[in-house]
Amino acid sequence: MTDDTPPPLPDHDWPDFPPGLVWLVGAGPGDPGLMTLQGLHALRLADVIVHDALVNPRILDWRQADATVEYAGKRGGKPSAKQRDISLRLIELARAGKRVLRLKGGDPFVFGRGGEEAQALVQAGVPIRLTPGISAGIGGLAYAGIPVTHRDVNQAVTFVTGHDQSGLTPSALDWQALAKGSPVIVIYMAMKHLAQITGELLVAGRDGAEPVAIVSNATLPQMRVLETTLARATEDAAAHGMEAPAIVCLGRVVALRQVIDWMGQLGGAPVRCLDPLGTGDPRQVS
Known part of the structure; x- marks a missing residue:
């Protein structure tokens, strides 16, 4: 064993890794x-x-x-x-x-x-x-202080992708059903088509004041979190330079971040909080 060889993992019934696998x-x-x-x-x-x-x-x-x-x-x-x-x-x-x-x-x-x-x-x-x-849709949101489920808020969560094989917003998604049936929607790879996605959800009946979080570079030191609302998400994302890779979360669980922002409490990476409850009072926090 050379000096730069890491120590072995603790004894365990680790799976074999044969050649050709x-x-x-x-x-x-x-x-x-x-x-x-x-x-x-x-x-x-x-x-x-x-x-x-x-x-x-x-x-x-x-x-x-x-x-x-x-x-x-x-x-x-x-x-x-x-x-x-x-x-x-x-x-x-x-x-x-x-x-x-x-x-x-x-x-x-x-x-x-x-x-x-x-x-x-x-x-x-x-x-x-x-x-x-x-998965980023669970772990990334947890680092942002957002639980994807909370028994006082939601009993279901839906994970969707923001684009299909063609690079377009998935045509097979039933936005009406999603909007009505899932209290929390977590969207992967949504930034390119954020305007269309939020528009579909608004047309389908979701409240424009509903909280939305956009988590960019989740779990990394450069992680940024934008709290906004469904109606303002596209505009605010552009104004504050939110970029992919990012996870978008829609639902009341986003508001729980104001209590469970554990990284902010530990002096973690700065985040931006922008009127998550639609009060008309934007502010920046760390």
């Missing part, structure tokens, strides 16, 4: 501490790590020294690897006898295309293993 692992929403121990175990055994754009580079520091790292990020509006090419590369590496770690931000099976990659691998006869991760 692709292990899909969720790296969580950004904070390296939210990586699971099983994911860390896989990272330290992998021969090749194929990672997404939203994986914190600091996590890669935990790999074994001779592991190869390949970037396969997909970011809207920027040159990105095609999904088919990523799947074919995973198959190629596995067939070459490599221990392949497919490291994905958040959870691979929550708007992460993990299911597509798993299908392609299985159809190609490549063995797989999956380790879930903390």
